[in-house]
Amino acid sequence: MSAERKNEQKTFYPHFVAEIAAAALLCLQLLLVLALLFAPDTGRQIDLSRQFQPRPEWYFLWLFELVKYFPGKSIFIGTLVVPALSVLLLALMPFIDQGSSGRKKASVVFYVLAVMPILLTAMYLLSR
């Protein structure tokens, strides 16, 4: 790198701060469009005598669906084993990716961890 190029080196401030501010504004725009168009309403008051078919947040739908496949005593596989294992595998990704075929192993694990929730969510939505 020549001395001249070095002088042009971009620094966090001001070069990147401007771009970051633009991205942050974009986020706010996106949020406002959604928030203005689809505002949440007030739900009905709690009525313990009427069982309500609940629906969790979208990022929990896959767990909701998963649990259905483990009836009775095996239910803890759906509620504990699979979710805990998923988080553990995701967290340990750097250590799965070790050695010559490490990236391949990591990719397979990551692919499964990504596709499983998407598939289960799709199944939940289709089964309704």
Next chain:
Amino acid sequence: MISRVIEWMDERFGIVSIHRRILRRPMPEDISYGYCLGGMAFTFFLILAVTGMMLSLYYVPSETEAYRSVQKITEEVPLGWLVRSMHKWSASLFIIFILLHTLRVFIAKAYRKPRELNWMVGVFVLVLAMGSGFTGYLLPWDQRAYWATEVGTSMAGTVPFIGEYLLHLVRGGPEVNGNTLVRFYSLHMLYIPLSISAGLWMHFHMVRRQGVSKRL
């Protein structure tokens, strides 16, 4: 004039020189806009913090008052409906952008040495963010909130051996009740945001120390 005030302050505070290093740090030229995803997730975290603090001015975390206070926020407080709506939507966008950021980092292989710990901190923040969504879901204290939490927390009861104890711990009783509401409120407002903040501080500190990984 303003610069003199700042100088006067800094003489006592001594904060400018420390941050000059951070602000003036060189950045690589060849990073794409894909590197924005994490920062965008952080933007939604900040919006969640601000809108959450606004909501806390009116929200009452009690079995008898919670529903009414949310109704008041939505229908009576000026722009309360918008703040609530923004809080709810930022929560979803926060999760979406964390997931996209995770995908980007995985594709870039940026979890490899020396960034293993930062990847793990990131996973920790994702789990906390989901926990925040779960606990926040109960706070409106309506039918949807109650039964979703009833079903969600019942999963704790299925854990072998310690299930019953765990269920009691999560709910603050055998059923979802006022104790659960206060418990979830506390987690949602205090424990989880503080933990996420600590996690993000570590996350950003390590990014600064190690630099961003080379482009894809």
